[in-house]
Amino acid sequence: MNAPSIETRNLTIRFGGHVAVNGVSCAFHPGELTVIVGPNGAGKTTYFSLMSGQLTPSEGTILKGGTEITRLSPSARAKTGIGRAFQLTNLFPKLSVLENVRLAVQARHGIGPRLFRPASAFTEIADKAYEHLKATRLDDVAHLPAAALPHGDQRKLEVALLLAMEPDVFMFDEPTAGMSVDEAPVILELIDEIRKDASKTVLLVEHKMDVVRALANRIIVLHNGELVADGPPDEVIAMPIVREIYLGIPADEGAAA
Amino acid sequence: MTDTALASAPSADPARKGRMIVYVVALLIGLALAFAPFLFQDVRSNQVAARICVFIVLAASYDLLIGYTGIVSFAHTMFFGLGAYGAAIALKSMGPGWDAVLAGGVAGVVLAAILAVLIGVLSLRVKAIFFAMVTLAAASVMMVLASQFSDFTGGEDGIVYSAPALFKPAMKLMTDDAGKVVKLFGVSMNGKIAAYYFVFLTCLVLFLALMRIVRSPLGTVLEAIRENEMRAEAIGYRVVAYRTSVFVIAAVIAALAGTVWAVWLKYTGPDTTFSFAIMIDILLMVVIGGMGTMVGAVIGVVLMSLAQFYLKDLMEAAAQATANIPLLPDLLDPDRWLLWLGLLFILLVYFFPAGIAGTLMKKGGH
Ligand SMILES: Nc1ncnc2c1ncn2[C@@H]1O[C@H](COP(=O)(O)OP(=O)(O)OP(=O)(O)O)[C@@H](O)[C@H]1O
Ligand SMILES: [Mg+2]
Numbered sequence: 263m264n265a266p267s268i269e270t271r272n273l274t275i276r277f278g279g280h281v282a283v284n285g286v287s288c289a290f291h292p293g294e295l296t297v298i299v300g301p302n303g304a305g306k307t308t309y310f311s312l313m314s315g316q317l318t319p320s321e322g323t324i325l326k327g328g329t330e331i332t333r334l335s336p337s338a339r340a341k342t343g344i345g346r347a348f349q350l351t352n353l354f355p356k357l358s359v360l361e362n363v364r365l366a367v368q369a370r371h372g373i374g375p376r377l378f379r380p381a382s383a384f385t386e387i388a389d390k391a392y393e394h395l396k397a398t399r400l401d402d403v404a405h406l407p408a409a410a411l412p413h414g415d416q417r418k419l420e421v422a423l424l425l426a427m428e429p430d431v432f433m434f435d436e437p438t439a440g441m442s443v444d445e446a447p448v449i450l451e452l453i454d455e456i457r458k459d460a461s462k463t464v465l466l467v468e469h470k471m472d473v474v475r476a477l478a479n480r481i482i483v484l485h486n487g488e489l490v491a492d493g494p495p496d497e498v499i500a501m502p503i504v505r506e507i508y509l510g511i512p513a514d515e516g517a518a519a
Numbered sequence: 520m521t522d523t524a525l526a527s528a529p530s531a532d533p534a535r536k537g538r539m540i541v542y543v544v545a546l547l548i549g550l551a552l553a554f555a556p557f558l559f560q561d562v563r564s565n566q567v568a569a570r571i572c573v574f575i576v577l578a579a580s581y582d583l584l585i586g587y588t589g590i591v592s593f594a595h596t597m598f599f600g601l602g603a604y605g606a607a608i609a610l611k612s613m614g615p616g617w618d619a620v621l622a623g624g625v626a627g628v629v630l631a632a633i634l635a636v637l638i639g640v641l642s643l644r645v646k647a648i649f650f651a652m653v654t655l656a657a658a659s660v661m662m663v664l665a666s667q668f669s670d671f672t673g674g675e676d677g678i679v680y681s682a683p684a685l686f687k688p689a690m691k692l693m694t695d696d697a698g699k700v701v702k703l704f705g706v707s708m709n710g711k712i713a714a715y716y717f718v719f720l721t722c723l724v725l726f727l728a729l730m731r732i733v734r735s736p737l738g739t740v741l742e743a744i745r746e747n748e749m750r751a752e753a754i755g756y757r758v759v760a761y762r763t764s765v766f767v768i769a770a771v772i773a774a775l776a777g778t779v780w781a782v783w784l785k786y787t788g789p790d791t792t793f794s795f796a797i798m799i800d801i802l803l804m805v806v807i808g809g810m811g812t813m814v815g816a817v818i819g820v821v822l823m824s825l826a827q828f829y830l831k832d833l834m835e836a837a838a839q840a841t842a843n844i845p846l847l848p849d850l851l852d853p854d855r856w857l858l859w860l861g862l863l864f865i866l867l868v869y870f871f872p873a874g875i876a877g878t879l880m881k882k883g884g885h
Contacts, residue, residue: 381736
């Protein structure tokens with residue numbers, strides 16, 4: 263298989279006595295969509311935060327394209343091509359939807375030497391931002407403040423910000439949680455698009471089994487911060503340990519079923 | 520401008536009207552300041568107009584910190600004072616020339632920039648409250664230094680010096696055939712006029728530079744940092760670097776305003792520059808005008824300055840007019856002006872919770 267784009271080795275973080283992520287070693291490859299499953303509090307979000315740099319590990323290392331990035335700041339990691347959408351919506355509430363996305367485009371492409379021209383004069387940046395708004399069906403509300411959007415649209419904007427970063431590692435943390443049945447497919451189709459690009463690596467935290475089955479090339483299971491299963495979707499879903507801890511079905515019953 | 524055109528939803532209309540009002544008021548203030556020597560021909564009004572110009576720059580640069588970027592600093596008058604003392608000390612020791620203004624101004628500005636970098640790099644990583652404490656400490660140390668090194672700074676008495684010859688009242692900018700100074704609309708074209716327009720034009724340039732910064736893509740990044748520092752970092756902005764840069768920019772502009780102030784006043788002392796009373800004034804001006812709006816600074820400064828300079832007069836007149844009515848003259852006694860000023864603040868904050876400009880413009884979708 264091709265070289266991993268992002269990899270963690272023995273990654274561990276402790277909050278006081280509580281070990282939220284415990285010795286997780288795992289590599290993710292371009293062209294691969296890995297779904298991360300695990301019960302509430304398993305450490306999925308914390309694992310993302312360690313990779314995108316909001317948290318610093320107590321032990322272990324993180325590599326991006328073979329280079330160690332364990333101690334880099336989140337902004338430096340964003341520059342290496344790691345992008346993340348947050349589980350809890352995490353926007354710039356008073357800025358407009360367009361400004362939110364434009365900020366991410368601007369961070370990715372820079373604004374060149376014409377630093378002090380009016381922001382509205384940077385049409386290339388605004389055009390790119392509009393593309394991402396169209397893709398997430400937010401172009402109609404481009405001029406509303408982010409805080410004024412309904413929950414579903416805020417979740418979409420969360421994804422639009424990630425798209426605008428144009429990363430090569432995408433981390434989605436329950437992107438469709440709380441979305442209505444007609445909103446979720448827009449986002450899932452976008453993720454499916456990215457999955458088809460052989461140069462992109464996608465990590466997806468998702469609970470809904472139909473979504474997992476439809477998108478996953480691979481599933482890893484976290485439980486109490488530990489990596490307890492890793493493999494192709496059918497195999498992992500069939501594992502007794504997974505059925506027990508994740509689906510809450512006792513191992514013997516699962517076997518019986 | 521295209522933004523306003525696109526936001527054509529009916530709900531945007533009151534905000535657009537409010538924005539119109541704010542910009543028209545700011546424009547009128549700008550025009551009044553531009554023609555102040557002709558409109559208000561007494562010495563005190565001139566003094567008030569010049570102070571308003573300088574404080575607009577001071578408050579606007581503070582708004583860049585607190586309103587746009589969300590940095591709470593109490594060291595803004597320290598930077599203002601560095602620019603003022605730089606020019607003052609140079610004018611005193613080198614004599615009243617432009618070389619002294621330049622050398623002193625540059626020295627003050629460079630010192631302000633260096634201090635801002637140090638404070639920024641050392642402490643903009645920490646919690647906002649801790650950063651505010653550091654700036655408070657730095658400003659206090661600077662005040663102590665200014666009063667201790669009285670050989671340089673004149674201590675509590677400050678320094679009195681002359682401005683460049685161009686600004687002397689005896690200077691004739693225009694003369695008639697008889698060699699007498701020309702009067703335009705009843706105003707002598709002497710050095711006082713030159714001094715006022717030096718203040719007005721430098722402050723105008725500095726204010727426009729600030730407007731340019733907040734309207735640029737950099738301005739949006741600063742707002743993003745204020746709104747959600749963690750996400751700004753996550754999408755790739757080095758928050759500490761941006762914060763430090765903006766702290767330095769604000770410090771440099773405050774120092775430049777200080778230099779202009781020192782040249783105008785021909786006196787520099789702790790009370791006109793470093794004092795915490797001025798720091799509180801600036802804070803109130805920005806809050807009353809509307810944080811994160813830039814034009815709010817213009818409105819806040821004018822309102823506060825007029826209240827500070829003319830409320831007493833107004834009350835004096837009101838007390839006399841109501842002399843026959845019981846109780847009222849007592850309440851309107853000029854000695855109670857602070858009480859009324861306080862009342863005015865409370866009413867303003869009650870009716871304009873986001874400041875005058877901020878509330879009128881309903882900041883958000885811009
Ligand atoms: N900053 C923190 N300080 C202390 N404990 C934390 C912190 N962040 C996370 N934890 C703990 O670490 C554990 C893992 O949390 P995490 O949010 O990663 O779980 P998760 O798998 O994403 O759960 P969910 O499915 O509910 O999103 C939880 O027990 C949580 O309380
Ligand atoms: Mg989570």
